[in-house]
Amino acid sequence: MASFTRSLCSFSRINLGLQGSRVLTQVPNLSSRRTFTASKPFPVAQYGGRFTVTMLPGDGIGPEMMGYVQNIFRYAGVPVDFEVIQITKNSTDDEFENAMICIRRNGVALKGSIESKYGNASSGSRNATLRTQLDLFANVLHCKTYPSIQSRHSDVDIIIIRENTEGEYSMLEHENVKGVIESMKIITRKGSERIARYAFEYAIRHGRKKVTAVHKANIMKLSDGLFLETCRSIAKEYPEIEFSDMIVDNTCMQLVARPQQFDVMVMPNLYGNVVSNVVCGLVGGPGLLSGRNYGEHFAVFEPGTRNTGASVAGRNIANPVAMLNSACDMLEHLDLQSHADLIRDAIDRTLNVDKIHTADLGGQATSLDVVQNIIHVIQANTKDSSW
Amino acid sequence: NFPQERQVEMAGRVAKFLISGARLAGVRHYSSDARTVTLIPGDGIGPEISAAVQKIFSAAEVPIVWEEVDVTPVKGPDGKFGIPPAAIDSVNRNGIGLKGPLMTPVGKGHRSLNLAIRKEFNLYANVRPCRSMEGYETLYRDVDVVTIRENTEGEYSGIEHEIVDGVVQSIKLITEPASRRVAEYAFQYARNNGRSKVTAVHKANIMRMSDGLFLRCCREAAERNPDIKFEEKYLDTVCLNMVQDPSKYDVLVMPNLYGDILSDLCAGLVGGLGLTPSGNIGEGGAVFESVHGTAPDIAGQDKANPTALLLSAVMMLRFMNLYNHATIIEQACFETIKEGNFRTGDLGGKAKCSEFTDEICRKIQERNG
Numbered sequence: 001m002a003s004f005t006r007s008l009c010s011f012s013r014i015n016l017g018l019q020g021s022r023v024l025t026q027v028p029n030l031s032s033r034r035t036f037t038a039s040k041p042f043p044v045a046q047y048g049g050r051f052t053v054t055m056l057p058g059d060g061i062g063p064e065m066m067g068y069v070q071n072i073f074r075y076a077g078v079p080v081d082f083e084v085i086q087i088t089k090n091s092t093d094d095e096f097e098n099a100m101i102c103i104r105r106n107g108v109a110l111k112g113s114i115e116s117k118y119g120n121a122s123s124g125s126r127n128a129t130l131r132t133q134l135d136l137f138a139n140v141l142h143c144k145t146y147p148s149i150q151s152r153h154s155d156v157d158i159i160i161i162r163e164n165t166e167g168e169y170s171m172l173e174h175e176n177v178k179g180v181i182e183s184m185k186i187i188t189r190k191g192s193e194r195i196a197r198y199a200f201e202y203a204i205r206h207g208r209k210k211v212t213a214v215h216k217a218n219i220m221k222l223s224d225g226l227f228l229e230t231c232r233s234i235a236k237e238y239p240e241i242e243f244s245d246m247i248v249d250n251t252c253m254q255l256v257a258r259p260q261q262f263d264v265m266v267m268p269n270l271y272g273n274v275v276s277n278v279v280c281g282l283v284g285g286p287g288l289l290s291g292r293n294y295g296e297h298f299a300v301f302e303p304g305t306r307n308t309g310a311s312v313a314g315r316n317i318a319n320p321v322a323m324l325n326s327a328c329d330m331l332e333h334l335d336l337q338s339h340a341d342l343i344r345d346a347i348d349r350t351l352n353v354d355k356i357h358t359a360d361l362g363g364q365a366t367s368l369d370v371v372q373n374i375i376h377v378i379q380a381n382t383k384d385s386s387w
Numbered sequence: 388n389f390p391q392e393r394q395v396e397m398a399g400r401v402a403k404f405l406i407s408g409a410r411l412a413g414v415r416h417y418s419s420d421a422r423t424v425t426l427i428p429g430d431g432i433g434p435e436i437s438a439a440v441q442k443i444f445s446a447a448e449v450p451i452v453w454e455e456v457d458v459t460p461v462k463g464p465d466g467k468f469g470i471p472p473a474a475i476d477s478v479n480r481n482g483i484g485l486k487g488p489l490m491t492p493v494g495k496g497h498r499s500l501n502l503a504i505r506k507e508f509n510l511y512a513n514v515r516p517c518r519s520m521e522g523y524e525t526l527y528r529d530v531d532v533v534t535i536r537e538n539t540e541g542e543y544s545g546i547e548h549e550i551v552d553g554v555v556q557s558i559k560l561i562t563e564p565a566s567r568r569v570a571e572y573a574f575q576y577a578r579n580n581g582r583s584k585v586t587a588v589h590k591a592n593i594m595r596m597s598d599g600l601f602l603r604c605c606r607e608a609a610e611r612n613p614d615i616k617f618e619e620k621y622l623d624t625v626c627l628n629m630v631q632d633p634s635k636y637d638v639l640v641m642p643n644l645y646g647d648i649l650s651d652l653c654a655g656l657v658g659g660l661g662l663t664p665s666g667n668i669g670e671g672g673a674v675f676e677s678v679h680g681t682a683p684d685i686a687g688q689d690k691a692n693p694t695a696l697l698l699s700a701v702m703m704l705r706f707m708n709l710y711n712h713a714t715i716i717e718q719a720c721f722e723t724i725k726e727g728n729f730r731t732g733d734l735g736g737k738a739k740c741s742e743f744t745d746e747i748c749r750k751i752q753e754r755n756g
Contacts, residue, residue: 182559189553256655257655
């Protein structure tokens with residue numbers, strides 16, 4: 001039976017792949033996260049009740065963080081097996097291709113950040129290539145102020161939905177004349193439609209009231225103009241959600257003055273990079289937030305600000321919460337809600353009640369302190385239950 | 388052998404020729420001479436704040452002669468709207484301009500005037516110093532950042548096309564001469580204004596060739612200027628750190644789009660565009676401007692805040708090497724805002740524009756004795 005289901009899954013996966021572009025229609029009312037905008041469920045590798053997930057530790061603090069994740073999962077009894085693939089900045093293209101195949105097979109991945117090798121203009125950024133090849137078109141970042149973390153602004157609760165595959169990150173550059181370099185920014189109607197629809201569906205699904213499109217259409221009239229137009233036309237299909245748009249420099253100014261006015265923000269790739277880093281800084285730093293990358297068939301989870309953290313690697317001072325939050329997001333995606341809640345509760349207790357903060361949050365604790373506290377809380381909560 | 392009158396006449400003509408030649412060669416840098424500066428009052432609150440600045444400058448006895456021009460576009464001989472030639476001549480001749488806010492009407496037949504002025508005078512670097520102002524407190528206390536942004540190319544080259552229906556391509560152009568120019572200017576500015584560090588902001592991990600070229604030019608300029616510290620940071624790192632701890636950065640140099648976003652971000656940290664000066668440096672001169680809007684709702688009611696234009700004018704004085712006058716006027720302005728009795732409406736006070744101006748003039752005259 002299991003093998004029949006497995007082959008059915010793989011058959012449907014191949015089928016979807018060959019269909020090419022599909023127009024997204026209504027969202028079926030099945031399990032919430034799995035069928036977000038795809039009209040069929042995400043394929044996952046589930047054998048005998050245990051899931052297999054690809055793990056890409058990456059460079060910098062990635063490997064240590066992944067170690068903590070695996071440790072905590074063991075204590076929490078999470079039925080997930082990790083397939084670890086080491087991709088660093090020195091990996092060859094073949095190794096990278098193997099990693100891609102692994103993610104396609106498993107459907108879900110947990111990822112650190114892969115450092116880019118400087119000076120070599122031919123190979124693109126590995127992170128960006130991963131995203132475009134797997135067509136992970138939406139990057140979702142949920143930024144919320146933590147009650148016990150000091151930050152200049154309180155009551156911030158912003159969802160940033162950023163287009164992840166096109167725009168300025170198309171990595172198409174050429175030098176026609178010596179000393180003159182052209183870099184192309186590509187915006188397509190299909191891409192903009194996809195991300196706009198995702199944003200509105202997300203807003204409805206999570207009870208949000210407002211979507212703001214961020215752009216620079218006064219200067220880049222055709223490209224950002226197309227993005228804005230597409231967002232406006234999709235907005236008409238969702239009259240219950242309030243839609244507005246704002247120019248990116250004004251957005252940044254408003255964010256540092258009064259970030260509470262924003263709810264859901266949708267934007268192309270580069271502005272997404274800027275805005276997500278600004279908002280991450282406003283709520284207390286890159287050590288806490290997790291980013292989710294969704295495509296039609298695959299989902300990849302990583303720390304929100306995609307830093308390699310090379311300056312804090314190996315010194316036991318990095319904040320493990322970001323990677324742990326991404327791991328919890330992954331568990332929710334796999335519908336392992338109870339395990340996710342267990343770990344999130346432990347993180348919450350550690351940060352807000354026991355107040356064990358690492359250096360980036362203004363405290364003195366080491367990464368290991370944080371992890372051990374989380375494990376203690378999990379052990380305390382699962383003392384009476386049995387697997 | 389010419390008759391007497393002819394000789395005098397010829398001598399007169401030769402003398403006139405020599406003098407006009409000298410004038411054309413730009414011989415007007417005598418420190419005792421007054422320099423002529425082109426003034427573009429602008430629209431909306433522009434005229435009142437320009438008048439305020441002129442009043443303050445005369446109170447401080449700055450050796451400047453103002454030449455007011457109007458840049459409302461006129462139809463040229465080819466039918467296209469453009470800046471009137473009188474204005475262009477004026478700025479070309481004087482080399483320095485001070486500009487108030489200009490209105491860009493939507494849907495009319497001409498492009499943004501700001502962009503036109505920038506292109507016309509080849510203003511390649513936009514400098515925006517952002518400093519926390521005592522007396523107008525925001526959530527960020529220790530901001531002292533200068534953003535220097537490449538002003539002519541990059542993402543704003545305006546080259547866009549629709550390749551196929553539904554696919555649009557916008558080209559970002561980075562050239563070596565422009566990058567080199569702005570990098571060199573950044574280090575020069577740092578040296579002239581006592582700054583210690585220049586940070587190049589880029590995204591060379593994604594846009595390898597274009598931002599890579601920009602970064603290379605910055606590195607070369609750094610080698611030529613070893614007395615100033617140099618570092619390079621990714622755009623996302625800078626954004627992240629800027630909202631958490633702005634004191635980490637000193638002078639930032641970057642291509643056009645990042646510069647636009649970051650300079651507005653920094654302006655937001657210190658209290659908005661109403662307090663931020665801005666200068667555009669070109670090869671033959673410079674135009675200093677206030678970057679806020681024309682505020683048509685308060686125009687003519689004596690409610691406007693001339694601080695942005697005044698601080699831009701102070702930047703202009705420093706550019707013209709009139710450092711003493713610049714410091715006196717700047718001090719008077721900061722003190723007035725700090726004391727708080729004469730703040731205008733946008734800073735939370737109730738004073739009128741004229742009262743604010745008079746207070747500054749009073750402080751300057753007190754200072755000068």
